[in-house]
Amino acid sequence: xxxxxxxxxxxxxxxxxxxxxxxxxxxxxxxxxxxxxxxxxxxxxxxxxxxxxxxxxxxxxxxxxxxxxxxxxxxxxxxxxxxxxxxxxxxxxxxxxxxxxxxxxxxxxxxxxxxxxxxxxxxxxxxxxxxxxxxxxxxxxxxx
Amino acid sequence: xxxxxxxxxxxxxxxxxxxxxxxxxxxxxxxxxxxxxxxxxxxxxxxxxxxxxxxxxxxxxxxxxxxxxxxxxxxxxxxxxxxxxxxxxxxxxxxxxxxxxxxxxxxxxxxxxxxxxxxxxxxxxxxxxxxxxxxxxxxxxxxx
DNA sequence: TATAAATAGGATAATTTTATCCGAATAAAA
DNA sequence: TTTTATTCGGATAAAATTATCCTATTTATA
Ligand code: FES
Ligand code: FES
Numbered sequence: 001x002x003x004x005x006x007x008x009x010x011x012x013x014x015x016x017x018x019x020x021x022x023x024x025x026x027x028x029x030x031x032x033x034x035x036x037x038x039x040x041x042x043x044x045x046x047x048x049x050x051x052x053x054x055x056x057x058x059x060x061x062x063x064x065x066x067x068x069x070x071x072x073x074x075x076x077x078x079x080x081x082x083x084x085x086x087x088x089x090x091x092x093x094x095x096x097x098x099x100x101x102x103x104x105x106x107x108x109x110x111x112x113x114x115x116x117x118x119x120x121x122x123x124x125x126x127x128x129x130x131x132x133x134x135x136x137x138x139x140x141x142x143x144x
Numbered sequence: 145x146x147x148x149x150x151x152x153x154x155x156x157x158x159x160x161x162x163x164x165x166x167x168x169x170x171x172x173x174x175x176x177x178x179x180x181x182x183x184x185x186x187x188x189x190x191x192x193x194x195x196x197x198x199x200x201x202x203x204x205x206x207x208x209x210x211x212x213x214x215x216x217x218x219x220x221x222x223x224x225x226x227x228x229x230x231x232x233x234x235x236x237x238x239x240x241x242x243x244x245x246x247x248x249x250x251x252x253x254x255x256x257x258x259x260x261x262x263x264x265x266x267x268x269x270x271x272x273x274x275x276x277x278x279x280x281x282x283x284x285x286x287x288x
Numbered sequence: 289t290a291t292a293a294a295t296a297g298g299a300t301a302a303t304t305t306t307a308t309c310c311g312a313a314t315a316a317a318a
Numbered sequence: 319t320t321t322t323a324t325t326c327g328g329a330t331a332a333a334a335t336t337a338t339c340c341t342a343t344t345t346a347t348a
Contacts, residue, residue: 001145001233001238002238002239003305003306004240004305004306004307005305005306007238007239007240010239010251010252011239011250011251014251027323027324027325028324028325029324038306038307038308039307039308040307040308040309041306041307041308043325043326043327044306044307044327046325047325047326047327050325050326057324057325057326058314058315058324058325059313059314059315059324059325059326060313060314060315060316060322060323060324060325061314061315061316061317061321061322061323061324062315062316062317062323062324063314063315063316063323063324063325064324064325065325077252089145094145094146094151095146095151095154095155096146096148096151097285097287097288098288104285104288105283105284105285106155106284106285106286107154107155107158107275107276107278107279107284107285107286108154108221108270108275109284111266111270112266114262115259115262115263115266118258118259118262119259122255122256122259126252126255131251131252132251134251135251139249140249140250140251140253141241141248141249141250141251142250142251143241144241144242144248147335147336148335148336148337149335149336171293171294171295172294172295173294182336182337182338183337183338184337184338184339185336185337185338187295187296187297188297188336188337190295191295191296191297194295194296201294201295201296202294202295202344202345203294203295203296203343203344203345204292204293204294204295204343204344204345204346205291205292205293205294205344205345205346205347206293206294206345206346206347207293207294207295207344207345207346208294208295209295
C-alpha cells in the first residue's frame, strides 16, 4: 500500500509528535531505534519531511527533530503520504491507465472509487495528534 | 496499490476472458498489444497465472491463452491479486508491522480497518465476467 | 515429415526502491 | 577554542521489481 519510506515516515512523525508534546527533541538514532528502521535510510526520509514542512530539524549538539506543538494537530496523514509517495495511491488509476478519468474508466474504476475516496478522506482527516496520543497511552504501537 | 505485474495480470485476464466468451483463444502478442504492456514481461505474468489456475495455455501453432467459459464468472479479482502480489495489501499491516494484529495494533490500524475490509470484500466479490462484459460493451477500457 | 507459430523457461539487463557510508556543516558545551 | 553530538547531502551499494533476449519445446498444418 505505502512504500517503506512512507511507512517509516509516518511512524517517525508520530514518534516525533508525541515527544514534541513534552518539549522533547528526538535524535535520528532515537527515532530509528523506536520505530525499528534502518538509521541512514530514515535520515533521508526525515530530510524529505523537513523539506516538506512536516517536521523541523535542529543541527548540532543537542539537536534533533521536533514539531511545533501548535502544528501537531494540523498535520494530516495525507501531507506525509503526499510528501513521500505522492498522490497516486488515491488519485491515480488503480490499473495504471495514464490517469483516472470518469469518462475513460478502467474496468475497476467504479469498484475502486468508494474505496479510494474513503482512503483519501481518511488520510485527509487523520492528524498526527490523535495517532500520537494513542501511542503514548499504549493503545497502539510503533514496532514489532 | 498493485504492482505493475498485478495491473498487467488483471487487464490480461479480462481480455482473455471476453475473448474466451466468443470461443477465441488469444496470443501473448495480441494481449500485450491490447493492454499496452511489454510483451516478454507479460509472458512471465501469464505463466504465473497459468500456474495459479487463473488461465489456461495451449502451446504450439494456433495456441494461446483462454479461460473455460464456465469459470469466467467464478474467477475473482482476489485470486489474481493473490497470485501476483500476495495478500499483504488487505491482510498485512498498513505500517509494516510484522503482522496486523487487533491486540497489538499500529497507529493506523483502526483507521485502515474498514478500508482494507472493503477492499478485500470488493476483490473477493468481483468476478472476471462482469469486468469483461463492461470492456466488451465499451463501458470501460484496458488502455490509454 | 518439415515448417511455422506458439508458449515455457532460464539468463541477463535496466530501473526503482531500499539501504549504507562518509565527509561537511552546525551548534552546544567543556 | 576545542571537542562532541548532531543533521545535511553526495556517492555508492544492495535488493526488489520491471523488462528483455534467446533457446527449447510443443503442436497444427502444409
Ligand atoms: S480509471 Fe482506473 S481507477 Fe479510475
Ligand atoms: S496492525 Fe497495522 S494495520 Fe493492523
